[in-house]
Amino acid sequence: MLTISAELHAKILAHARADHPDEACGVIAGAVGSNRPERFIPMLNAERSPTFYRFDSLEQLRVWREMDDRDEEPVVIYHSHTATEAYPSRTDISYASEPCAHYVLVSTRHPDRDEFRSFRILDGEVTEEDVTIAPE
Amino acid sequence: MAIEVRIPTILRNYTGGQKSVEGSGATLEELFTDLDGRYEGLRERLIDDSGVRRFVNVYLNDEDVRFLGGLSAPVSDGDTVTVLPAVAGGRR
Numbered sequence: 001m002l003t004i005s006a007e008l009h010a011k012i013l014a015h016a017r018a019d020h021p022d023e024a025c026g027v028i029a030g031a032v033g034s035n036r037p038e039r040f041i042p043m044l045n046a047e048r049s050p051t052f053y054r055f056d057s058l059e060q061l062r063v064w065r066e067m068d069d070r071d072e073e074p075v076v077i078y079h080s081h082t083a084t085e086a087y088p089s090r091t092d093i094s095y096a097s098e099p100c101a102h103y104v105l106v107s108t109r110h111p112d113r114d115e116f117r118s119f120r121i122l123d124g125e126v127t128e129e130d131v132t133i134a135p136e
Numbered sequence: 137m138a139i140e141v142r143i144p145t146i147l148r149n150y151t152g153g154q155k156s157v158e159g160s161g162a163t164l165e166e167l168f169t170d171l172d173g174r175y176e177g178l179r180e181r182l183i184d185d186s187g188v189r190r191f192v193n194v195y196l197n198d199e200d201v202r203f204l205g206g207l208s209a210p211v212s213d214g215d216t217v218t219v220l221p222a223v224a225g226g227r228r
Contacts, residue, residue: 052225053225058200088225
């Protein structure tokens, strides 16, 4: 199960809406082993595309080093789909390589309805999990 | 001195759980071959016939090796090589 604060939940949705029609992506870091997403890090989509996203490799290095220095890990890795449901695509599954991360998918296909779902992706296997939004 | 290679979580099963290992070589390709002698299978996860795998980012110090000539990039003692899984995906 993913437990996330209402504030971080809203930030992910706002980032996805702001970058629509391109896919938005980012990370929420948290202390290693804590399973608690705490530090919101929106990332550039180096592809600037409505159908694909990729973290800019140099930005990723900087952010991953910073997490390392702070004893953090990517607790959440999120991205948006802009015309399809919030479910991992084949490409998403083939790239997923952080075994401890919650993969959050949001969809901006409906202008007035949010979709926010969370998955574990391990060795090509997708498992959806419940999302609990915790008040501050 | 040697070249430090930082290994991401997903590949630490090849290095006995170590976060970083040391190797030697004059180029990135030689370094990976050297590492493969001790951490068998690691090289295969990092590179294929066309070079660094699409799913992997390899950095020499602060630079993405794709901008430094890929596997032929020269390396020397004291350098740090960092491996990170690329984070990417998309609708299809």
